[in-house]
Amino acid sequence: MTQAHDTARLAGLGTEAVRPDLHDLDQRTTADLVRLAIDEHLAVDAALEHGADALVAAVDAVTERMRRGGRLIYLGAGTPGRLAALDAAECPPTYGVPPEVVVAVVAGGAVGAVRSTEHSEDEGDAAVAALDELGVTEADAVVGITASGRTPYVVAGLRSARARGALTVSVANNQGAETSDVAEIAIETPTGPELVAGSTxxxxxxxxKIVLNALSTLVMVRLGKTFGNLMVDLALANGKLRDRGRRIVEAATGASSDAAAAALEQAEGSVKVAVVMLLGDVSAADAAGRLALGRSVREALRSGG
Structure with a gap:
């Protein structure tokens, strides 16, 4: 593809379009600007509806890989990469998964995760090298995120991951994205022109952000990391979370505050073990045994050991 052709394709993307009705944006009142900004984001709902069926498929497919011991690996440059890093960082404290289970590969490395490194989005070879270093296999799921749907870093990374047999998922904000052709599952949320043209x-x-929130959250629900809507695998790493953990045990079991606190102490801080102890009327050791091999609370209560 010639540079002129690629430039024309980029200019034709919805996310790169310029809204002529906003030519006087910088001259409008602050009240008008706030209303515009709020109304702009209402359009996100329709875009998300467009990608809903593909998101369903992605949740189920990623869950299946992770049940076999695979990882959820995000791949992105710029804002998508930083959003991916945020989502990955929240999974260990919320769902008790090791940090290496949900990983963000960001163009520019550690620097790119916190600061703009715009040149790095064109470095497809760097994405391939990063996946090499992670040792990506067919057990893993690689999710590439790109507003344009044609970011070289993400395209090259998805191609490499698919060649390794990994599940590949594309998240893009344009229809007919290049990454959609590369990945097995394509989540397209066409958000259209931005308030400030091109500021994706x-x-x-x-x-x-919403797609990644939904994907990681619902995969964790499917993996048994919740009991109903209660996060029973959270890490009780500070005072606020210890209090939350006790309240979760109370909500899950109907136990008093004192009984929930006592169960947590016997369970060595494991909310999941404490819940199974109280609902199953078993010891901490028995509850922990039932939860072995990644069982959910419901499976542990049905198992009888």
């Missing part, structure tokens, strides 16, 4: 950290970034 706005609507496009909001849609990406």
């Amino acid at each position: 950290r706005l609507k496009a970034g909001t849609a990406q």
Whole structure:
């Protein structure tokens, strides 16, 4: 593909379009600007509806890989990469998974995760090298996130991951994205022109954040990391979380505050063990045994050991 052809394709993307009705944006009142910004984000809902069926498929497919011991690996440059890093960082404290189970590969490495390194999004070879270093296999799921759907770093990474047999998922904000052709599952949320033309950290970034939130959250629900809507695998790493853990045990079991606290102490801080102890009327050791091999609370209560 010639540079002129690639430039024309980029200019034709919805996320790169310029809204002529906003030519006087910088001259409008602050009240008008706030209303515009709020109304802009209402359009994200329709874009998310467009990608809902593909998101369903992605949740189920990623869950299946992770049940076999695979990882969820995000791949992105710029804003998508930083959103991915945020989502990955929240999974260990919320769902008790080791940090290496949900990983963000960001263009520019550790620097790119916290600071703009715009040149790195064109470095496809760097994405391949990063996946090499992670040792990506067919057990893993690799999710590439890109507003345009044609970011070289993400395209090259998805191609490499698919060649290794990994599940590949594309998250893009344009229809007919290049990454959609590369990946097995394509989540397209066409958010259209931005309030500030081309600034895809706005609507496009909001849609990406919601997709990643939904994907990781619902995969963890499917993996038994919740009991109903209670996060029974959270890490009780500070005072606030210890209090939350006790309240979760109370909500899950109907136990008093004192009984929940006592069960947590016997369970050595494991909310999941404490819940099974109280609902199953078993010891901490028995509850922990029932929860072995990744069982959910419901499976542990049905198992009888």
